Structure formats: structure tokens, C-alpha cells
Amino acid sequence: MKKKVLIAMSGGVDSSLAAWHLLNSGYDLRGVFMDLFRSTPSKKTAQNLEDARIASKRLKIPLHVLDLKSDFERYVVKYFYQEYVGGRTPNPCIVCNQKIKFRYLLKMASKMGVDYISTGHYARIEYDTGQKRFFLKEGADKIKDQSYMLFCLKQRVLRRTLFPLGGYTKKEVRQMAGKLGLENYNRRDSQDICFVNNNYRQFLRNVSPRGFLAGSIIDTKGNILGVHNGTPHFTVGQRKGLGLAREKPLYVTSIDSKKNVLVVGSKEEINKDRLSASRLNWIAYRTPSFPFRTEAKIRYKHPKAWGTVSNAADRIEVNFDRPQPAISPGQAVVFYQGETVLGGGWIDG
Numbered sequence: 001m002k003k004k005v006l007i008a009m010s011g012g013v014d015s016s017l018a019a020w021h022l023l024n025s026g027y028d029l030r031g032v033f034m035d036l037f038r039s040t041p042s043k044k045t046a047q048n049l050e051d052a053r054i055a056s057k058r059l060k061i062p063l064h065v066l067d068l069k070s071d072f073e074r075y076v077v078k079y080f081y082q083e084y085v086g087g088r089t090p091n092p093c094i095v096c097n098q099k100i101k102f103r104y105l106l107k108m109a110s111k112m113g114v115d116y117i118s119t120g121h122y123a124r125i126e127y128d129t130g131q132k133r134f135f136l137k138e139g140a141d142k143i144k145d146q147s148y149m150l151f152c153l154k155q156r157v158l159r160r161t162l163f164p165l166g167g168y169t170k171k172e173v174r175q176m177a178g179k180l181g182l183e184n185y186n187r188r189d190s191q192d193i194c195f196v197n198n199n200y201r202q203f204l205r206n207v208s209p210r211g212f213l214a215g216s217i218i219d220t221k222g223n224i225l226g227v228h229n230g231t232p233h234f235t236v237g238q239r240k241g242l243g244l245a246r247e248k249p250l251y252v253t254s255i256d257s258k259k260n261v262l263v264v265g266s267k268e269e270i271n272k273d274r275l276s277a278s279r280l281n282w283i284a285y286r287t288p289s290f291p292f293r294t295e296a297k298i299r300y301k302h303p304k305a306w307g308t309v310s311n312a313a314d315r316i317e318v319n320f321d322r323p324q325p326a327i328s329p330g331q332a333v334v335f336y337q338g339e340t341v342l343g344g345g346w347i348d349g
Contacts, residue, residue, distance in 0.1 A: 004116070014165060105159065122145055215227070
């Protein structure tokens with residue numbers, strides 16, 4: 001009997017080609033379109049849904065539509081707003097993967113009696129028979145690799161997940177989709193936050209203007225240099241938009257949302273060799289032996305950097321061999337051993 005798979009169909013080329021690959025591998029497939037966006041124009045959602053329906057019809061698989069707008073608003077949009085207002089830089093893609101996509105894919109698959117779930121992510125999952133654990137690894141396309149965004153996945157999720165595109169590059173995926181005649185094979189990937197129309201600051205103001213109060217801009221010595229128009233306008237490492245005329249460029253070094261103060265300094269002052277993180281998830285083992293050496297990414301597109309991870313009560317500390325630019329509270333730090341994701345956590349400072 002064929003194994004059954006429930007795949008998330010977004011209307012894009014990645015999920016469409018992933019679905020084709022699963023069918024071609026002999027799986028019994030059904031798709032699900034997640035209707036998420038209450039704040040995004042319905043025109044965008046309607047087009048995505050239509051693209052998903054066209055792809056599903058071409059592949060001859062059923063497509064279910066799951067209304068998750070309320071939960072997306074609660075778990076992702078609210079989090080996005082609260083993090084910025086709290087002086088942190090959110091990563092809604094990771095939270096969406098954890099709280100929405102994989103959570104509801106598994107929930108729906110269990111109700112339907114489906115064996116596996118799948119998405120079009122560029123990452124790989126391998127089972128280690130010696131350790132009896134599922135390992136998360138980088139995708140073959142190092143530019144497109146999305147393993148960083150998936151560090152929060154637990155073993156119970158990984159054991160039931162398939163990533164058909166993990167061994168391909170984006171270029172190969174587009175070429176294969178084009179040869180198969182999938183209409184969306186050349187559709188441009190979205191570069192923005194999916195539920196925000198270009199300007200995230202205006203989006204935050206529309207959610208609630210209360211977090212946008214004018215306050216002081218000070219340097220690292222406490223001298224007042226100017227006035228900002230709301231801390232949610234800024235992130236650590238930001239240079240543009242400060243409204244300060246100085247001989248040398250100034251960068252945001254930290255944000256004190258409680259005092260409504262923006263702290264700025266030189267480029268050298270945004271480089272730090274240490275961070276602390278909490279809310280950890282370890283994939284490669286139940287609990288690591290501290291301290292240990294590893295490579296770490298402090299942002300999605302940031303190159304890996306070597307450092308030492310130490311245990312500190314309910315959190316960890318990372319000491320980098322070389323200072324890293326703009327370590328931002330609210331972002332994730334993800335640890336790697338070669339291509340393997342060891343685990344990760346959320347940066348506190």
C-alpha cells in the first residue's frame with residue numbers, strides 16, 4: 001500500500017515541484033492550502049490559492065483549504081508586533097513554521113490518517129541508526145538553504161516530515177517545473193515578510209500606533225544626540241534613517257524600549273564577541289555536553305562563525321572567536337557541525 005503524504009501547497013513553484021517529486025516517488029498525495037492572511041489584501045491570497053488549485057489539478061491531487069487566519073494573527077502577527085515594540089527584532093518565519101505550518105500539518109495529517117507531511121523547504125532530514133535520532137541538514141543549494149528557519153522542529157515532527165527539494169538547487173527546481181509545464185515555474189519568489197505590504201513600519205503603526213512614541217537617541221556614553229520617532233522603526237545594526245548628521249556613520253547598538261531610548265555608536269561598537277540565548281531546541285542530541293565548539297549563524301543570511309557554547313542555568317552563552325556584527329535580540333542563533341543542525345535558541349542579548 002502506498003504511503004500517504006499531506007503537502008502544504010502555497011501556489012509557488014517549490015511546493016508544486018515538491019508535490020510532483022513525491023508523486024513520482026510513489027506516494028499517495030493530497031495537498032492543503034493554508035489561508036493565513038487577514039491583514040494582507042485578499043487579492044494576493046486569492047491569486048496564491050488559484051495557483052495552488054491549478055498546480056493541484058495539473059498533478060491530479062485533491063486540495064484542501066485550511067482557514068488559519070485567527071491563529072496566524074494570534075501566534076505570528078501579534079508576536080511580530082510585540083517583539084518590535086519590545087525593542088527586539090522578530091523572525092516571523094521561524095515562529096510560523098513552529099506554531100502554524102508544521103503544527104497544523106501534523107494535526108490535519110493525524111485526523112486524515114496520513115503517514116507523512118511535506119513542504120517545499122530547502123533542507124534535508126536523515127536518520128542516524130546509531131543515535132536513533134533524525135538529523136536536520138542543510139539543503140544542497142547553500143544560497144537557498146532554509147535549515148536555519150527550521151531549528152525549532154522536534155523529533156516527533158522530523159520523523160514524519162519529508163523535504164523532497166533538499167537535494168536540489170533552486171535553478172534545478174525551476175528547470176524541472178518548466179519542463180513539466182507547471183504554470184508557476186518562473187514566478188518570482190517573495191522577498192518580503194509574507195503578511196506585510198512592503199513597509200513593515202506602516203504595518204506596525206496600523207496594528208497599534210501606541211508603540212511609536214518619540215524618544216531620545218543617545219551615544220554609548222549617555223550623551224543625547226537627537227530624537228527618534230519610535231523604537232519599532234529601528235533594529236540593531238541599522239545605519240540609515242537615524243536623522244543624525246555626523247562625520248562618521250552611526251549605527252544602532254541597542255534599543256531600550258522601557259526607557260524609549262535608542263543607543264547608537266560607531267561601526268566597531270556594534271561588533272560583539274558574546275551572546276546569550278534561551279528557549280533552546282536541540283536536534284542532534286537530547287542535551288549537549290558543555291562546553292563545546294561549534295559554528296553558529298546569528299541571522300538567516302549571516303555566514304557561520306566559530307565559537308564556544310557554555311551552559312548558564314536555563315540559557316546558553318556563546319563566545320565567538322571573532323566579534324560578530326549586529327547581534328540582535330529576538331533573532332535566532334543556530335548551531336552547525338558541518339551541514340548538520342545541532343540546535344539553536346533565541347538571542348536575548
